[in-house]
Amino acid sequence: MAIVMQHLVNGISLGSLYALIAIGYTMVYGILRLINFAHGDIVMMAAYFAYFGIAAFHVPWYITVVVVVALTALMGAGIEKVAYRPLRDAPKTSILISAIGVSYLLENLANYLFSGVPKAFPAIGGLADNIVIGGVSVQMVSLFTPVIVVLLVLGLMFIINKTKLGMAMRAVSKDYEIARVMGIKIDNVISYTFMIGSGLAAIGAILW
Structure with missing residues (x-):
């Protein structure tokens, strides 16, 4: 039973992260019918931003989190404006190739700037500490992750169902x-969608 509970806790924590990353991915697809191949690379870049903010520049983690989410959201909007918006009326194949190109660009840029050497992410507060509950070893971050994900999902549902931006989406x-034709500013709505999706990806990267 202890082994079953250990796998259950690990699965809930990891599944919550997958869900958080997937929500941003499917938001873009739901609006543009575009498979954003660069979404996983946005997660990677957010993780690098967080690493350098905390480990290299020694910025307090709570400030780093806010800055990383903001930078990643802006990066997502920038990618949409440069790589996807000019091809919005082009054939789907062209947009698909552009998405793959952005993915390769981010991968090779990260490899060039940061190298491919694994880096140990610094411990944030006591989140890396292990506690034992009924024979099950749990990291503190694994306890907070599902709660954070549920709160973010509820916030996103509120935005989509109760706000003018959500109605436009x-x-x-x-x-x-x-x-x-009805007067909705399409470009702004899509940019906000990319920003929200990229911001969720950044939070997922930090929790990872």
Whole structure:
């Protein structure tokens, strides 16, 4: 039973991270019908931002988290503006190739700037400490991760269902040509979508 509970705790923690990263991925697909191959690389870049903020520049972790989420959100919006927006009316194959190109660009840029050498992420507070509950060893971060993910999902559901931005997102996902005719600023809505998705990816990278 202890082994079963250990796997259950590990699965809930890891599954929560997968869910958080996947939400940002599917937000983009739900609106643009675009498979954003660069999403995983955005997670990678966010992890590097967090590492250098804490380990190299010794910025307090709570400030680093805010800065990393903001930088990653801006990076997501920048990618959309440079790589995807000019091809919005192009064939889907062109957008797909552009997405793959952005992915390779980020991978090789990170490899060039940061090298491929594994780096040990510094412990944040007591989150890396292990506690034993009923014979099950649990990291503190594994206890907080599902709670943080649930709160973020509830916040995202509120944005999508209860705000004007969320209403615009739902309209664009149905038919962005009609949404444009109805006065919705398509470019702004899609940029905000990329920012939210990239921000969630950044939080997932930090928790990872």
